[in-house]
Amino acid sequence: MGEGMKAMLAKPIQLADQVAKQAGWQCFRPECMELRTRAEKLAALLRQAARAELYERPAARIMADTERALNKAEATAARCFQSHSRLRRFFTLNPVSALPRTLALLDTALQDVAWLLSISTPHADDDDGLHGLPNIAQNEPILSQIWDHIARLHNGSLAARADAAGILASLARDNAHYAKLIIEEDGVAPLVKLLKDGTDDGQEAAATALGLLGRDEESVEKLLNAGVCSVFAAALKEPPMRVRAVVAEAIASLAHHNQRCQDLLAQTNAVRHLVSHLTAGTIQEHSRYSVTGNSSRNATPPASMTSLHSVVLAKTFSVHDGTSGFPANEPPSSSEASDGQQQAGKNQMQSVVQSVIAAKTTTNGVTGLPGRAMLTSNGLSGRGLREAEDPDTKANMKAMAAKALWKLARGHVGVCKSITESRALLCFAKLLEQGAGGAGTDLQFYSAMAIMEITRVAEHNLALRQSAFKPSSLAAKAVMEQLLRIVSKGDDDDDLIRPCITALGCLARTFTASETRVVGPLVELLDDRELPVTKETVVALTKFACTENHLHVNHCKAIVDGGGAPHLVQLVYLGDLQIEALILLCYIAMHVPESEELARAGVLAVLLWASKQAHMVQDLRVETLLADAKGRLELFQSRSSISVIH
Template identity: 30%
Template sequence: MFLVIWHCIATVRTSHRVSDQIDAVKSLASLALDNKLYKKYIVQEQGLPPLVKLLEDGACLYAQIAAADALCVLTNDQNIMDKVMIVILRLLKDAPIEVQIQAIELVTEMAEQYSITVYDSVEWNVILPIVTLLSAETSTDELKTCCAEALWTLAAKSKTNCMTITKTRAMLSLAKLVEKERGKLRYYCLMTIMEITAVAETDIHFRCTVFKTNAASTKAVVDQLLGVIEESRNPIQQIPAIRSIGSLARIFPSHETRIISLLISLLHNKHLTVASEAEIALKKFTSPDNYLCFDHWKSVMKFISLPALMRLIGGGNRLQRHRWDLLIILYLFYLYQHLRGSRH
């Protein structure tokens, strides 16, 4: 096997046939993925320099993509990763669509494989062209789907990336895609929104900046989330929409009853996770941490009585804890209102 590695490295370094170079590069990446010892040996035998040269100077776009992919498998060296990203950025701008798709898929792989700190120095570059391609009329459905998946992966657990995404004015584009698309593209857009709203839930400055109640983008996002919750029969799409609404619970005014009634209707949903997420979202509306919790509690009580909620509490299923938590919150507000009334 070590002879195979030597042969592949030599082919990448000296071959004049691009197809042979690409095959050799893919073989090196495959070997590195299969065995950590092979990966270490490729690096020791100076397999990285010819890959970097092919990445930077390759006349074939597909050879550059193959080299970038192999380098991501073989190393997490920051200098090399920056070189990979520079090439990816160039390909996103100038390459044919099929190459752009491969480049974006590589971004997704890098985001999944490495710590998000890999992107700290260049994230303002890579996110903008991805958002641009996601919104371009000339982009194919496959390209848009890859862009949406990449945005979701970049946004996941990264407050910085979520902020960068919103600075590109992506929220309105995501809302429009949720409205008109279906399948994976719609799902990845919903998951991206879910990650961004999760950051908004814990960061008041971000929430007030990105999700202003009178902003067109906020209205568009909320309307589409509610549309998915109300009209979709696909739990895979409903669940991120419900979570997003729950994360935004603090932005809704006291007279917002449509959301409350919609979430209450989902408490009877046959899909256990949908019902559970609805309960968690309702808790965020009525939690004492929410400034308008008392007003939201009164809205809840218009649509559901305590006995009705008691009947929803099953015997030992996994939803029981969330329902008891919600019941306790509602009951405490009930006592508060009762005691307040008795004083007058």
């Protein structure tokens, strides 16, 4: 017991002794004898409490109430037992009505202290039942349950602690107020300890509870101060896979609400372990990989080829050696590639993975890139345990790892750099290709969201964009192929399409002039789609058409050639995306004002109409852009061709 708790108990013990000494020795009233009896019992319980390891949160409130009750009892006894003659003391007028009230307060204190001892004292049988409702929790009965289960986390057996953690997790899941109460009543520290030292069931329950407690930034901050990040990072490596999956989900929850969680986890090995779980079973182990082929140039790279650039060059030579069916310096057209790329996509994905993995290892199995940590499980025992897990558990582990990486990567350059320097981009591409139904759908969605967050950071970070999404990067090509496949497919899964559209828009400045397959599928999504998908599409196309994009003319022509102008005109007139559609239309009018498609779509009329709409002109994004676009378009198109808008 700490010194603070001893000091908290000292005053009530002294008061109880004083009341017992004053009451009953020379007074013949039965009430005074009852006062003495209760004071003696209370003093005995308080001394017993001083020898126990008390749960401090309820103990502080109980001791405060007990001290107030003893102060009142001491004042009542003092009025009866002042230094007078025995006869005067016998006839002293003392309000008898105060004695029953004082006795009731002492009875309440006795019950509360007894309850405190019952929850603070470990029992051999670890009684799973509740210890009753203390008087101090009458106004909020749930507080008694929270105290009881937190106390069991402190002094119960491992099985009792696991049950208590599970009940606290249920309470936190049901009600946000209960989650705050658990944090306020110091429930985080024993949960963290259970996650470190508990049984498998206890660790799983503790991780679940900790994830559910972090519902807002303030709550997560308290969890971080309790050292939860370092424990999470360690738990991703040691416990069984089902526990690690829950830990990964908890990391995702905490990272969603507090950015400092991203900083702290980025300083640990959490990202490394999450990537390891993501790649396990999706990408073969590094020792099994070699770059195979029909020619000698496709053989396993020599020890000197230890850089990713060397392997990229080797892979480029093999692809352009006539095996792909396209000239080495000429990209395939969309019509030529539509059948061939779909057939070769799956075969090339495995080859891409092999090339990048071979770049990270040498022929003797030692890490080829200095300073790059291995991301696979160390030792046959760990790999064997992982392979022994049931498929549902492994699928859930991958889904939660992808979800955690998504949340950790959001707006964090360091985490995004760690992910892109590993095999995670290739793994995300593979999961986008494989996922179908059930857990696969979650894997696809979480992978797409992770890619979206990484590309959002890369859009505004030149170094990350150049290192992770350079045109020669095979991992970036694999990701782009899968994003483009999903967008081109255009199925009804809007939740999956939206992050893919956003990611393509964020990568708009990374595409070369020879890449002409991206804009067309995006333009097709402008036609009769749900509002969220249409909005993401317009925003993405704006990033292709804006002046900051060095290929803006090419992209604007592609948008017009794909039939985007009529759709944008309709969105400006009638849609809920008037401002966004108008901005994109202005960029197109500025960069390709001579287009006949713009004239047939009546774009100039739209711009003239928009310039008279107050809510459009007042938008700061539109004010200057609209005037410039209208002026450029008037130079190339005649006003006589404008239809009158009523």
